[in-house]
Amino acid sequence: MASNLAVPQAGVTLSEPIPIFRPTFGEAELEAVQAVFASGWLGLGPRTAEFERRFADYIGTPHAVALNSATAALDLGLRVLDVRGGEVITTPMTFVSTNHAILYNGGEPVFADIEEDTLNIDPRSIEKNLTDRTRAIVVVHYGGHACDMDAIMELARSRNLPVLEDAAHGCGGSHRGRKLGSIGTLGSFSFHAVKNLATGDGGMLTFSNEEFDGRLRRLRWCGISKDTWDRSVVDRQYSWYYNVEELGFKCHMNDIVAAIGMVQLAKLDANNARRKAIAAYYDDRFADLDWLETPIEKTYADSAHHLYVVRLDRRDDLINHLRDRSVSAGVHYLPNHLFALYRGYRADVPVADRVWKRLVTLPLYPGMTDGDVERVVEGVRGFGT
Numbered sequence: 460m461a462s463n464l465a466v467p468q469a470g471v472t473l474s475e476p477i478p479i480f481r482p483t484f485g486e487a488e489l490e491a492v493q494a495v496f497a498s499g500w501l502g503l504g505p506r507t508a509e510f511e512r513r514f515a516d517y518i519g520t521p522h523a524v525a526l527n528s529a530t531a532a533l534d535l536g537l538r539v540l541d542v543r544g545g546e547v548i549t550t551p552m553t554f555v556s557t558n559h560a561i562l563y564n565g566g567e568p569v570f571a572d573i574e575e576d577t578l579n580i581d582p583r584s585i586e587k588n589l590t591d592r593t594r595a596i597v598v599v600h601y602g603g604h605a606c607d608m609d610a611i612m613e614l615a616r617s618r619n620l621p622v623l624e625d626a627a628h629g630c631g632g633s634h635r636g637r638k639l640g641s642i643g644t645l646g647s648f649s650f651h652a653v654k655n656l657a658t659g660d661g662g663m664l665t666f667s668n669e670e671f672d673g674r675l676r677r678l679r680w681c682g683i684s685k686d687t688w689d690r691s692v693v694d695r696q697y698s699w700y701y702n703v704e705e706l707g708f709k710c711h712m713n714d715i716v717a718a719i720g721m722v723q724l725a726k727l728d729a730n731n732a733r734r735k736a737i738a739a740y741y742d743d744r745f746a747d748l749d750w751l752e753t754p755i756e757k758t759y760a761d762s763a764h765h766l767y768v769v770r771l772d773r774r775d776d777l778i779n780h781l782r783d784r785s786v787s788a789g790v791h792y793l794p795n796h797l798f799a800l801y802r803g804y805r806a807d808v809p810v811a812d813r814v815w816k817r818l819v820t821l822p823l824y825p826g827m828t829d830g831d832v833e834r835v836v837e838g839v840r841g842f843g844t
């Protein structure tokens with residue numbers, strides 16, 4: 460048993476429901492928000508800029524641009540990659556935002572199959588789906604576990620194709636020591652309420668290409684060539700002046716969200732360590748169950764452990780059994796090519812078609828008490844008896 464799970468904590472009653480996800484907040488986040496209000500500047504401003512700097516440093520990229528969601532990050536990311544009229548190879552095993560972003564940009568999603576063990580996009584299937592019309596590859600680090608980035612980046616380089624890493628699950632995770640979101644052409648992050656770094660809503664794009672920086676800053680604020688902070692503080696003489704160079708959107712981050720983000724970033728490694736300890740404890744306590752498969756971690760990956768996904772034949776029965784014991788469980792995901800919107804796009808994905816029917820996501824969040832973890836374990840083990 461992991462040492463910080465050794466002592467069951469008091470205060471948990473059996474009737475208290477255990478959700479699949481729960482954000483972990485404290486006084487520091489509240490104080491940070493109070494300071495923003497006291498400053499009088501709530502919008503896009505100095506805290507957003509500071510959060511971008513700190514996040515870029517943490518991820519290990521020269522640039523980071525803060526947005527109001529990962530959906531916006533994926534959308535703007537594909538906009539600077541310019542996929543209009545072309546094909547984008549992607550995974551079906553994701554939240555729909557990943558693939559909506561391709562459609563927002565006038566691209567055609569082409570679904571590659573996934574690896575049986577990690578549920579990440581399979582580089583062999585990416586290769587099979589490459590055509591003269593391929594414009595980009597989008598990969599999702601499912602559950603926080605790195606995709607096979609060596610093979611993916613080699614393929615991308617050989618065809619001169621950009622790679623967008625959807626690291627919504629992967630904040631703090633790494634591949635051979637490099638942080639997820641720093642390996643491809645662009646990394647996209649979500650700070651949605653249930654993510655490893657949670658601000659309520661928020662997103663970030665990370666990248667090295669300097670040319671993307673100005674364009675993304677314009678695109679996130681209506682195409683305007685200077686943001687409000689620059690106009691009011693940096694360039695006082697012409698504070699009223701701005702230009703509009705292209706049709707942009709309204710999807711930048713604000714300083715309230717950034718203030719919470721900086722506190723959450725400082726806690727991220729500790730929170731992810733707690734996730735890792737809970738996942739290891741689950742692995743250990745489920746090891747003897749021959750009807751349940753636990754997740755694996757490849758040697759190249761240090762997972763951010765966003766999701767803990769097990770597999771079994773009677774998936775729906777386990778979910779109902781746990782619900783009766785006030786333990787939530789879910790399914791991530793219905794493969795996207797099965798949604799009505801995505802029917803008709805290329806999807807030769809036999810593994811995805813088969814494996815999703817056996818997936819169950821169990822509760823995993825840093826604020827789980829040892830008692831909560833034990834209740835999940837007992838709930839699952841009780842299903843088999």
Ligand SMILES: Cc1ncc(COP(=O)(O)O)c(C=O)c1O
Nearest residue numbers: 528529530554556627649650651
């Ligand atoms: C893999 C993945 N990509 C993108 C998103 C979209 O994130 P957001 O809610 O910040 O727009 C999510 C959110 O659940 C996700 O899981």
